[in-house]
Amino acid sequence: GIQVEQSPPDLILQEGANSTLRCNFSDSVNNLQWFHQNPWGQLINLFYIPSGTKQNGRLSATTVATERYSLLYISSSQTTDSGVYFCAGPETSGSRLTFGEGTQLTVNP
Amino acid sequence: DTAVSQTPKYLVTQMGNDKSIKCEQNLGHDTMYWYKQDSKKFLKIMFSYNNKELIINETVPNRFSPKSPDKAHLNLHINSLELGDSAVYFCASSRRDRGEQYFGPGTRLTVT
Numbered sequence A: 001g002i003q004v005e006q007s008p009p010d011l012i013l014q015e016g017a018n019s020t021l022r023c024n025f026s027d028s029v030n031n032l033q034w035f036h037q038n039p040w041g042q043l044i045n046l047f048y049i050p051s052g053t054k055q056n057g058r059l060s061a062t063t064v065a066t067e068r069y070s071l072l073y074i075s076s077s078q079t080t081d082s083g084v085y086f087c088a089g090p091e092t093s094g095s096r097l098t099f100g101e102g103t104q105l106t107v108n109p
Numbered sequence B: 001d002t003a004v005s006q007t008p009k010y011l012v013t014q015m016g017n018d019k020s021i022k023c024e025q026n027l028g029h030d031t032m033y034w035y036k037q038d039s040k041k042f043l044k045i046m047f048s049y050n051n052k053e054l055i056i057n058e059t060v061p062n063r064f065s066p067k068s069p070d071k072a073h074l075n076l077h078i079n080s081l082e083l084g085d086s087a088v089y090f091c092a093s094s095r096r097d098r099g100e101q102y103f104g105p106g107t108r109l110t111v112t
Helices: none
Strands: A004-007 A010-014 A019-025 A033-037 A043-048 A052-056 A059-064 A069-074 A083-090 A097-099 A103-108 B004-007 B010-013 B019-025 B031-037 B043-050 B053-057 B064-070 B073-078 B087-094 B101-103 B107-111
Touching: A004 A083, A010 A019, A019 A083, A019 A103, A043 A052, A043 A059, A043 B101, A069 A083, A097 B043, B004 B087, B010 B019, B019 B031, B019 B087, B019 B107, B031 B073, B043 B064, B043 B073, B053 B064, B073 B087
Parallel strands: A010 A103, B010 B107
Antiparallel strands: A004 A019, A019 A069, A033 A043, A033 A083, A052 A059, A059 A069, A083 A097, A083 A103, B004 B019, B019 B073, B031 B043, B031 B087, B043 B053, B064 B073, B087 B101, B087 B107
């Protein structure tokens, strides 16, 4: 199966700072999702982004499918952005989502 | 307006017991999944059903048995619970095979 590598594993920011999270895939994926797992454990869909760039408020994501990576940008971070950010993608031959190990983000006031 | 719901949210039980977790989605999706998140927060697929048919069955002990009575429901029954089964179990659904997946709130299972 595919391997999903996320970096950095941990990130600590001051409120207001910007950050970039990266997700690398070992093989082609036919779509890609970014999730935020908040401190209460909920998995929240951020982006469904097979390719290109999407923006949602302070968050944006870019996927370069040909180079097998995706980036998540968080601007003007807030304490409510804290949690674990996961990227995941299915193999081209199936629907199972393979998750990365996540980036643990802590935003301090 | 809950999209994907799971019951119960918390489940504490003793080793050897049998328990079930229920999942329902009201999104009109035709594919549903069970994922397991371990103590290190690693998420891994367990099962997937498409139109009530099993399409993914990862290397999961036979003690775990999914059942899909209809497209909107996917339940997970676990026999003879073991300490290592303690985890958070997430249900998810998608519109079609390979579509965007939406997750339920999770069920935290603790086996003592």
